[in-house]
Amino acid sequence: MRRLARVSCLVLALAACTDIISPPRVDVYEYRLFEPDGAELFPAAFRWPRSAMPVKISIAPGDALEPALVRAIGLWEDLFLHGEFRATLVGNAADADILVRNAVPPALLRASRRLEGLAPECRGATDFDPVLRDGELTLPFEIYVWSRIGPSGPNLATCYEITMLHELGHALGIFQHSGNVGDLMFGDPVRNGFSDRDRATAEAVYHLPVTVVPVR
Amino acid sequence: MRMRFLLPALLCLASPAGAQAFVRVSGGATGSTDFVKDFIVHPIGARQSIAPTGALMVGWQLPGEYRIAVEARYARGTWEVDDGGVSDDLGTLATLGLAVVADGPIRGALRWEAAAGQLRYMPEQELGLFADGGPSRWMLGGGASWSRPASATLNLVLGLRYEFHGFSTAALESAGYTRSQTVHRVGLTLGLERSF
Numbered sequence: 001m002r003r004l005a006r007v008s009c010l011v012l013a014l015a016a017c018t019d020i021i022s023p024p025r026v027d028v029y030e031y032r033l034f035e036p037d038g039a040e041l042f043p044a045a046f047r048w049p050r051s052a053m054p055v056k057i058s059i060a061p062g063d064a065l066e067p068a069l070v071r072a073i074g075l076w077e078d079l080f081l082h083g084e085f086r087a088t089l090v091g092n093a094a095d096a097d098i099l100v101r102n103a104v105p106p107a108l109l110r111a112s113r114r115l116e117g118l119a120p121e122c123r124g125a126t127d128f129d130p131v132l133r134d135g136e137l138t139l140p141f142e143i144y145v146w147s148r149i150g151p152s153g154p155n156l157a158t159c160y161e162i163t164m165l166h167e168l169g170h171a172l173g174i175f176q177h178s179g180n181v182g183d184l185m186f187g188d189p190v191r192n193g194f195s196d197r198d199r200a201t202a203e204a205v206y207h208l209p210v211t212v213v214p215v216r
Numbered sequence: 217m218r219m220r221f222l223l224p225a226l227l228c229l230a231s232p233a234g235a236q237a238f239v240r241v242s243g244g245a246t247g248s249t250d251f252v253k254d255f256i257v258h259p260i261g262a263r264q265s266i267a268p269t270g271a272l273m274v275g276w277q278l279p280g281e282y283r284i285a286v287e288a289r290y291a292r293g294t295w296e297v298d299d300g301g302v303s304d305d306l307g308t309l310a311t312l313g314l315a316v317v318a319d320g321p322i323r324g325a326l327r328w329e330a331a332a333g334q335l336r337y338m339p340e341q342e343l344g345l346f347a348d349g350g351p352s353r354w355m356l357g358g359g360a361s362w363s364r365p366a367s368a369t370l371n372l373v374l375g376l377r378y379e380f381h382g383f384s385t386a387a388l389e390s391a392g393y394t395r396s397q398t399v400h401r402v403g404l405t406l407g408l409e410r411s412f
Contacts, residue, residue, distance in 0.1 A: 023392025
């Protein structure tokens with residue numbers, strides 16, 4: 001009986017002292033934007049700080065892109081385990097950190113940057129205005145997603161989903177395209193979700209040091 | 217709101233016949249260790265904050281001085297994340313514990329208690345590691361209580377409870393996390409108990 005009590009105590013003590021084990025980390029792809037700064041390149045690393053949560057996103061009510069945007073927000077939120085990114089839709093575009101438009105983007109201002117997604121049925125672009133040497137990025141981001149086959153057509157809804165997910169990835173701080181076709185952030189994306197490299201890269205974006213902070 | 221009136225009424229209306237059963241209503245606070253300790257470039261920890269706690273226990277006298285009871289214990293805190301030294305609040309995080317409790321005498325008004333049951337996490341926001349909802353986990357615990365008469369029919373009871381459980385969620389498991397994180401919780405409560 002006494003031995004049973006000792007064994008029980010030992011089992012309880014062992015059970016009371018375990019830590020959860022993280023999965024092995026996989027390689028990340030380059031996500032920083034490099035800008036010439038004299039003879040050197042300045043690496044622009046950006047993420048939304050926790051103080052900015054939830055990030056405010058605006059889209060015209062009833063827009064055909066809205067379902068794809070809502071889905072993309074949910075997927076990016078759930079990619080992170082510790083609430084690193086949260087977003088909410090707002091009605092007033094003037095309050096938005098990210099503006100989403102179902103339109104072809106206008107001509108790019110010289111100071112702005114544009115990252116594009118090139119799916120066959122639709123296209124996407126994300127514009128932003130970094131003043132890299134000052135370490136600032138002026139809000140809002142502007143995401144454009146537009147159809148190349150008219151208002152409806154085969155695979156258009158899926159194209160909207162992939163492209164919105166991809167462009168929102170740029171607005172989260174992944175400022176480069178992956179070179180791997182299996183990643184969502186490949187320049188001509190076909191993956192409608194995240195690869196392990198996408199996950200690892202997003203985690204790196206949200207935990208490695210930043211060089212650029214958002215300003216208004 | 218209805219419970220605020222129901223529980224005192226239950227205590228006051230209970231008949232003191234035979235002292236075979238008892239009801240205890242308590243309030244206090246619960247502190248918890250991290251339910252996830254992660255490392256992504258730097259350490260990340262997530263825990264339930266110090267949580268105001270309410271408990272209802274209904275029990276019966278056993279032969280000798282031992283008693284057995286069922287207890288519901290609700291603690292309402294927040295989901296706190298420490299991300300490399302930056303703190304974040306991810307909304308309300310409540311826990312509801314349902315346990316079988318046994319207690320017995322130590323000395324005088326001091327009694328030991330042992331508890332086993334289930335603890336359910338109830339996050340306000342189903343995101344991140346709670347994306348698939350809050351988990352229910354088995355828990356074990358023990359503690360002590362000290363009581364003194366507050367009136368002819370009521371006892372004032374001070375309780376200290378330690379309990380532990382292994383934490384994981386479906387979202388953590390699908391992200392490749394294995395084993396579970398042991399969470400230690402300590403609750404301090406003050407309550408009124410009536411035998412009837």
